Amino acid sequence: MSEVRLVASFADxxxxxxxxxxxxxxxxxxxxxxxxPSEKIxxxxxxxxxxxxxxxxxxxxxxxxxxxxxxxxxSYEWNLNAGGKPIASIPAYLIxxxxxxxxxxxxxxxxxxxxxxxxxxxxxxAGYNAHFSADRFGLVVSCDEAESARLEALLKEGGAxxxxxxxx
Amino acid sequence: MAAAxxxxxxxxxxxTDIDRQVRRVLEPGGLQFWAWICFCAFFICxxxxxxxxxxxxxLGVTGLTQPTMWAIYITDFVFWVGxxxxxxxxxxxxxxxxxxxxxxxxxxxxxxxVFAVLTAxxxxxxxxxxxxxxxxxxxxxxxRSLQPDFRSPLVWDFFxxxxxxxxxxxxxxxxxxxxxxxxxxxxxxxxxxxxSLLSMGWQGTDRQWRNFSMAYLLLAGxxxxxxxxxxxxxxxxxAMTQVPGWHSTIFAPYFVAGAIFSGxxxxxxxxxxxxxxxGLEELITPWHLDNLAKVILLTSLIIxxxxxCESFIVWYSQDAFELMTFHQRYFGPQGxxxxxxxxxxxxxPLLLFSPRVRISTAWLxxxxxxxxxGMWLERFVIIEGSLATNTEPSQWRFYHPSVTEIFxxxxxxxxxxxxxxxxxxxxxxxxxxxxKEGIQWLREALRDNYRRAA
Numbered sequence: 001m002s003e004v005r006l007v008a009s010f011a012d013x014x015x016x017x018x019x020x021x022x023x024x025x026x027x028x029x030x031x032x033x034x035x036x037p038s039e040k041i042x043x044x045x046x047x048x049x050x051x052x053x054x055x056x057x058x059x060x061x062x063x064x065x066x067x068x069x070x071x072x073x074x075s076y077e078w079n080l081n082a083g084g085k086p087i088a089s090i091p092a093y094l095i096x097x098x099x100x101x102x103x104x105x106x107x108x109x110x111x112x113x114x115x116x117x118x119x120x121x122x123x124x125x126a127g128y129n130a131h132f133s134a135d136r137f138g139l140v141v142s143c144d145e146a147e148s149a150r151l152e153a154l155l156k157e158g159g160a161x162x163x164x165x166x167x168x
Numbered sequence: 169m170a171a172a173x174x175x176x177x178x179x180x181x182x183x184t185d186i187d188r189q190v191r192r193v194l195e196p197g198g199l200q201f202w203a204w205i206c207f208c209a210f211f212i213c214x215x216x217x218x219x220x221x222x223x224x225x226x227l228g229v230t231g232l233t234q235p236t237m238w239a240i241y242i243t244d245f246v247f248w249v250g251x252x253x254x255x256x257x258x259x260x261x262x263x264x265x266x267x268x269x270x271x272x273x274x275x276x277x278x279x280x281x282v283f284a285v286l287t288a289x290x291x292x293x294x295x296x297x298x299x300x301x302x303x304x305x306x307x308x309x310x311x312r313s314l315q316p317d318f319r320s321p322l323v324w325d326f327f328x329x330x331x332x333x334x335x336x337x338x339x340x341x342x343x344x345x346x347x348x349x350x351x352x353x354x355x356x357x358x359x360x361x362x363x364s365l366l367s368m369g370w371q372g373t374d375r376q377w378r379n380f381s382m383a384y385l386l387l388a389g390x391x392x393x394x395x396x397x398x399x400x401x402x403x404x405x406x407a408m409t410q411v412p413g414w415h416s417t418i419f420a421p422y423f424v425a426g427a428i429f430s431g432x433x434x435x436x437x438x439x440x441x442x443x444x445x446x447g448l449e450e451l452i453t454p455w456h457l458d459n460l461a462k463v464i465l466l467t468s469l470i471i472x473x474x475x476x477c478e479s480f481i482v483w484y485s486q487d488a489f490e491l492m493t494f495h496q497r498y499f500g501p502q503g504x505x506x507x508x509x510x511x512x513x514x515x516x517p518l519l520l521f522s523p524r525v526r527i528s529t530a531w532l533x534x535x536x537x538x539x540x541x542g543m544w545l546e547r548f549v550i551i552e553g554s555l556a557t558n559t560e561p562s563q564w565r566f567y568h569p570s571v572t573e574i575f576x577x578x579x580x581x582x583x584x585x586x587x588x589x590x591x592x593x594x595x596x597x598x599x600x601x602x603x604k605e606g607i608q609w610l611r612e613a614l615r616d617n618y619r620r621a622a
Binding site for chain 2: 034
């Protein structure tokens with residue numbers, strides 16, 4: 001049985017979310033394109049929060065530990081007595097630790113975003129069109145030819161302005 | 169105007185209206201734009217030539233003499249770091265608070281942050297007699313038996329500013345991606361290639377948005393304490409010393425408030441001409457300017473309180489050196505600078521109590537300029553004045569800037585304005601994504617605007 005791709009375009013976020021929910025009830029997982037971040041769309045598609053936060057946590061811990069290692073390691077390696085102060089001045093070093101925690105956590109967050117989003121991408125994804133980065137919400141569903149009529153009707157009932165059919 | 173709103177429907181902008189207005193700015197600049205860039209480039213070249221001469225001849229070409237070995241260059245450094253801070257306040261801290269009015273102005277503020285930090289970062293290097301050894305501040309294995317002293321506020325500063333520049337740049341880049349993708353889809357020729365590279369293949373899929381939202385939120389969460397830490401660290405460059413006029417526990421909050429104050433004033437200084445020249449009045453409305461003005465007013469009051477508090481601490485301490493330094497600051501040969509600073513930072517911003525002033529672009533622009541001048545003077549008074557009247561009266565000597573220092577300072581403004589202008593011409597200077605996300609607030613602002621105008 002041949003597969004087809006249905007690309008539906010919505011002018012309205014609410015209708016798009018409603019249609020996603022109906023597709024999910026029908027055990028269909030659509031690909032969604034959106035010009036704005038939409039919590040409603042994310043909530044309709046995902047049950048867990050993004051893994052990016054684990055990247056940030058790991059990066060932050062790594063940065064903080066690196067800060068301690070750099071400052072304490074350097075101090076004990078060089079062992080400079082500056083005016084009778086302790087060789088390792090933890091309160092002063094906490095500033096370096098804090099800055100490195102932020103630096104590594106931030107870089108890890110951006111790296112995590114690219115990794116988990118499978119970016120960079122060099123080619124347009126199937127079903128993408130320029131309106132989806134500007135003023136339209138897009139739903140892309142891949143299905144069997146036999147099932148396509150039912151899903152197309154569901155998309156239109158959901159309020160899609162336009163549904164196009166592409167061969168996979 | 170009200171009639172125009174009804175006929176064009178502009179009081180209820182759509183996603184397409186926002187795209188059209190922002191994309192229009194990205195069209196090739198005319199002769200006037202390039203003349204402005206050449207004007208800035210001229211001053212940058214003059215500053216570059218004078219700096220080259222300074223490197224060749226030594227710091228003797230500046231006005232720096234004992235005891236005032238920190239003056240205009242360090243003033244510029246602190247000023248530009250301060251300017252950067254409000255950008256992060258508007259883009260990150262107000263993002264965490266979900267403040268409605270930030271959407272139209274945060275991109276310009278965040279861009280200002282990155283370029284202001286880049287400008288600030290030049291000054292410690294310019295201030296060095298042997299700038300080619302600036303990397304000695306970085307901790308790396310070497311054979312000189314030298315390592316940076318991590319107890320030194322100057323080393324803290326190195327880490328703080330480097331981290332701040334990196335995180336601010338990442339935050340700007342992340343926010344830009346969806347808008348650059350939007351611009352990419354409408355562009356042609358080399359611009360399409362340029363935007364395609366910069367957008368990293370962004371297509372607004374649910375997976376991308378889900379991860380983007382989390383990464384952006386956490387970056388904002390990191391940037392918020394970072395912004396407070398960075399200017400606190402800058403203030404400790406002074407407060408950790410024993411110099412009268414510097415050695416004060418009030419410095420960190422005082423500097424952070426001052427940074428936000430000066431930075432928001434700089435945002436207004438940039439936004440008001442920009443919205444006029446680029447025709448962005450429908451997107452950056454008087455509502456946005458009004459809210460920025462309120463932030464200036466609030467921080468002006470905090471700064472005024474800090475001045476009073478600082479003086480009270482000195483009086484209460486009855487420390488002879490502190491008392492003499494402050495006496496010189498208020499009534500000494502350069503006392504006029506202090507009173508100019510008070511006028512610019514404490515008195516003139518009080519005009520913003522008037523709602524009419526807050527929505528008048530001419531008044532706002534003038535007040536913002538005064539605040540910029542006042543905050544530069546504040547840093548100069550603190551840095552130069554305290555060193556000039558230190559604990560040894562026999563050493564007292566007031567500093568006078570040289571032509572080199574004056575033109576390098578002017579060059580830094582030209583450098584900052586040139587970078588900002590080029591960015592505003594080639595990149596989406598208003599976040600289309602966030603404006604669309606809060607489009608109902610923009611509609612409300614426009615309706616309110618037209619109602620007032622009518």
